[in-house]
Amino acid sequence: MTELWAMFLAYVRLGLISFGGTNVAEMERVLVGEQGWIDAGTLANGFALGQLMPGPNMLAVTHYGYAAAGLAGALVATLGFYGPTALIGAVAALAWERHRANPWVVAFRQALLPFGGGVVLAGALVLGQTSVTSWMGAGVAVAAFLLLWRTRVNSAVVVLGAAVVGALLGL
Amino acid sequence: MTPLDSTPTPLALARLFVGVALAGIGGGLPAHTRRALLARGWMTEEGFAETFTLAQLTPGPNAANLAAMVGARLSGRLGALTSVVGVLTPGLVVMLAVSVLTLGGTGDLSPTLQSALRGAACAALAVLLTAALPVVRVGWGVRGGPAVVVLTFLALGVLRLDLLPVLLAMVGAGLLLHRPRRSG
Numbered sequence: 001m002t003e004l005w006a007m008f009l010a011y012v013r014l015g016l017i018s019f020g021g022t023n024v025a026e027m028e029r030v031l032v033g034e035q036g037w038i039d040a041g042t043l044a045n046g047f048a049l050g051q052l053m054p055g056p057n058m059l060a061v062t063h064y065g066y067a068a069a070g071l072a073g074a075l076v077a078t079l080g081f082y083g084p085t086a087l088i089g090a091v092a093a094l095a096w097e098r099h100r101a102n103p104w105v106v107a108f109r110q111a112l113l114p115f116g117g118g119v120v121l122a123g124a125l126v127l128g129q130t131s132v133t134s135w136m137g138a139g140v141a142v143a144a145f146l147l148l149w150r151t152r153v154n155s156a157v158v159v160l161g162a163a164v165v166g167a168l169l170g171l
Numbered sequence: 172m173t174p175l176d177s178t179p180t181p182l183a184l185a186r187l188f189v190g191v192a193l194a195g196i197g198g199g200l201p202a203h204t205r206r207a208l209l210a211r212g213w214m215t216e217e218g219f220a221e222t223f224t225l226a227q228l229t230p231g232p233n234a235a236n237l238a239a240m241v242g243a244r245l246s247g248r249l250g251a252l253t254s255v256v257g258v259l260t261p262g263l264v265v266m267l268a269v270s271v272l273t274l275g276g277t278g279d280l281s282p283t284l285q286s287a288l289r290g291a292a293c294a295a296l297a298v299l300l301t302a303a304l305p306v307v308r309v310g311w312g313v314r315g316g317p318a319v320v321v322l323t324f325l326a327l328g329v330l331r332l333d334l335l336p337v338l339l340a341m342v343g344a345g346l347l348l349h350r351p352r353r354s355g
């Protein structure tokens with residue numbers, strides 16, 4: 001029981017410090033090095049599986065929790081990682097709505113929107129450097145982009161189609 | 172601002188986010204969220220850009236925060252809860268099943284699966300771009316926006332600087348530029 005509580009607190013902390021992206025380095029340091037709950041192989045496999053899961057990529061934490069302490073561990077890890085940050089998000093969004101008319105909130109919004117544009121472009125660049133590793137891959141990305149941009153086809157169909165193409169081409 | 176079609180119930184939001192989660196295999200949840208919200212007329216392009224940027228600013232895994240914020244904006248506290256539960260549940264169930272299976276064996280992924288994963292990742296990048304461009308367009312339209320967009324992109328994407336100092340510098344500059352002026 002105390003072990004599960006320690007686990008919960010560790011995942012709460014990991015969730016709160018993954019700011020604008022996931023802090024995999026810190027996860028490795030805490031889960032593998034400091035606590036020894038999982039080994040490096042489990043960390044890598046869980047991460048790859050997380051990319052395949054429907055939903056947030058970091059459901060890898062569910063895998064880590066299960067590896068360490070079965071079903072209870074999986075639930076504790078998931079709740080700890082996602083619960084508190086979602087709560088903060090909801091509170092922030094509600095406060096934002098309430099003070100919409102405040103001139104400083106208006107100014108903050110004007111300051112924030114261009115920053116947000118820069119952040120998503122940077123994210124696309126970082127993701128592109130890790131996910132597009134060949135000309136064929138780049139072709140798949142361009143084809144997917146044109147499909148999404150020009151048609152109303154469901155994006156899941158495009159992603160799954162690309163997965164099939166990737167398997168066939170042996171990307 | 173275009174008028175919106177309707178406001179969703181918490182249950183409708185849960186359904187939307189279960190769909191978003193199922194679509195978001197390989198990433199790109201914010202993009203799927205945008206597509207789903209705009210298709211139903213529950214949020215405007217501007218409203219989404221604003222919420223998305225706010226979600227980037229709060230600590231934590233982005234996708235769940237975005238769900239919480241969208242839910243809170245459209246349907247209050249209960250909406251936030253149902254949205255987060257909706258976005259997490261499908262993956263949680265599948266991940267548990269996979270964990271039970273793989274942790275029993277060696278847990279290595281087959282080469283075919285890895286190739287499929289790489290294909291999905293390329294498409295996920297495209298999905299991300301379709302969501303990023305509208306956000307960039309909204310930011311570009313603000314006074315002084317283009318400079319901030321470009322500088323932020325260079326600082327975070329090319330120089331890989333820490334988010335927090337870049338955020339403080341850029342948003343600080345924006346606040347100065349757009350500070351409320353007393354009329355009269």
